[in-house]
Amino acid sequence: MKKIIILIFTFVLIFSSCLKQPNELDFSDIKNMNIGAEMPKVIYADEKKAIFFGCFGIIIYDLENRLITDRISEEFGEIAENGIYYECDASADGRFIYVSYLDFSFEENYDGYYHVYDTKNGRFKNQHLNYDDVEIFEDKYVSLFSCDENEKYYPYLDDVVLGHGMSETIAETEYGFVALRSDTWNAKDLQVAICYYETEKVEIFDLFEI
Secondary structure, three states: OHHHHHHHHHHHHHHHHHOOOHHHOOOOOHHHOEOOOOOOEEEEEOOOEEEEEEOOEEEEEEOOOOEEEEEEOHHHHHHHHOOEEEEEEEEOOOOEEEEEEEEOOOOOOOOOEEEEEEOOOOEEEEEEEOHHHOOEHHHHEEEHHHHHHOHHHHHHHHHHHOOOEEOOEEEEOOOEEEEEEEOOOEHHHOEEEEEEOOOOOEEEEEOOOO
């Protein structure tokens, strides 16, 4: 019995050591990073975490503790250099991130998702999935451009939007929505906005603490 416990404990230690820790993540490039032509997207949010996609790659954010728990960026460097643009969607429960491609040179035709990132174990898997074969969070995020057409967003437009660039999408949660904003085109100035429908309260805090 003791041997089994020791083996289990050893496995847990090895597995946990493979996961990236928040204090091991590299943000050295963020200070001089430009947001680019498009603001980032919020592709998933619930009461505990949010997933952002943009110039910085993919970021998984702990909303409760207000810190970045994972960043995926290096894996896509070669893709961008080859003129291939990638898009990301999150699964309906936020565990998986699906990656699809757009090739602006039109040398290849991509159909569906080609990589799956498991946020639970921090690993990529090459897997071709048709768009219709996965359930994504898409029906719960909203384009920024439709916000001023819905009265439920009115109480937040001044506090969250006025004078700021907004994320291309905001993600609905049970209590409200999560958005990104910035008053410059520098990635280091991005802020997370959490808005609560019941109280009309807005919380704003920096995405990167650098």
